[in-house]
Amino acid sequence: xxxxxxxxxxxxxxxxxxxxxxxxxxxxxxxxxxxxxxxxxxxxxxxxxxxxxxxxxxxxxxxxxxxxxxxxxxxxxxxxxxxxxxxxxxxxxxxxxxxxxxxxxxxxxxxx
Amino acid sequence: xxxxxxxxxxxxxxxxxxxxxxxxxxxxxxxxxxxxxxxxxxxxxxxxxxxxxxxxxxxxxxxxxxxxxxxxxxxxxxxxxxxxxxxxxxxxxxxxxxxxxxxxxxxxxxxx
Numbered sequence: 001x002x003x004x005x006x007x008x009x010x011x012x013x014x015x016x017x018x019x020x021x022x023x024x025x026x027x028x029x030x031x032x033x034x035x036x037x038x039x040x041x042x043x044x045x046x047x048x049x050x051x052x053x054x055x056x057x058x059x060x061x062x063x064x065x066x067x068x069x070x071x072x073x074x075x076x077x078x079x080x081x082x083x084x085x086x087x088x089x090x091x092x093x094x095x096x097x098x099x100x101x102x103x104x105x106x107x108x109x110x111x112x
Numbered sequence: 113x114x115x116x117x118x119x120x121x122x123x124x125x126x127x128x129x130x131x132x133x134x135x136x137x138x139x140x141x142x143x144x145x146x147x148x149x150x151x152x153x154x155x156x157x158x159x160x161x162x163x164x165x166x167x168x169x170x171x172x173x174x175x176x177x178x179x180x181x182x183x184x185x186x187x188x189x190x191x192x193x194x195x196x197x198x199x200x201x202x203x204x205x206x207x208x209x210x211x212x213x214x215x216x217x218x219x220x221x222x223x224x
Binding site: 004008031032034042043044045046049051088090092098099100101102103104105 | 143145147152153154155156157160162170202206210211212213214215216217218
């Protein structure tokens with residue numbers, strides 16, 4: 001079973017701090033990696049995608065990928081209370097069916 | 113505006129009844145997916161379809177059925193054979209080769 005692992009949290013950070021969310025995956029052949037944000041009772045929304053080793057920045061968000069260590073992370077700078085949500089890591093294990101395997105999510109709480 | 117529409121948003125069902133969840137997209141996407149989410153858990157793949165008139169089982173297909181008669185539509189039937197159907201059901205689609213999933217707003221099914 002191909003797996004995606006995340007710490008369930010909650011991860012609590014003060015407003016303005018950097019939140020660091022981590023994810024590991026089991027399949028070395030994985031090619032595509034995504035971070036989704038999910039507010040309580042809502043559907044997931046895509047916030048970042050990353051396909052090659054290194055960092056990718058988009059506004060306050062930075063995704064980091066290390067394929068050798070099978071590790072992907074998301075950094076949120078200047079965290080805001082509105083960032084409080086569950087963050088889901090998703091990996092495309094099987095390019096044939098183009099379906100994503102999701103981790104169970106990390107709940108982030110940003111304290112005002 | 114383009115998007116994915118799921119209905120109904122909330123549904124209550126008695127044990128032993130079949131129910132059908134609707135999913136319609138106007139994004140002209142070829143591939144469509146159904147995921148299930150239980151409280152505090154990630155998303156698990158039920159069924160997917162990469163082209164009209166073709167669909168494949170995902171990781172938890174037992175007790176579910178789908179059809180794909182039109183590109184825009186991918187309804188999911190939760191049958192009485194599904195032992196624990198109470199969950200949040202999410203429909204998604206993928207348009208290009210990046211693998212990014214876009215989700216509808218979800219349907220919350222409760223079995224009474």
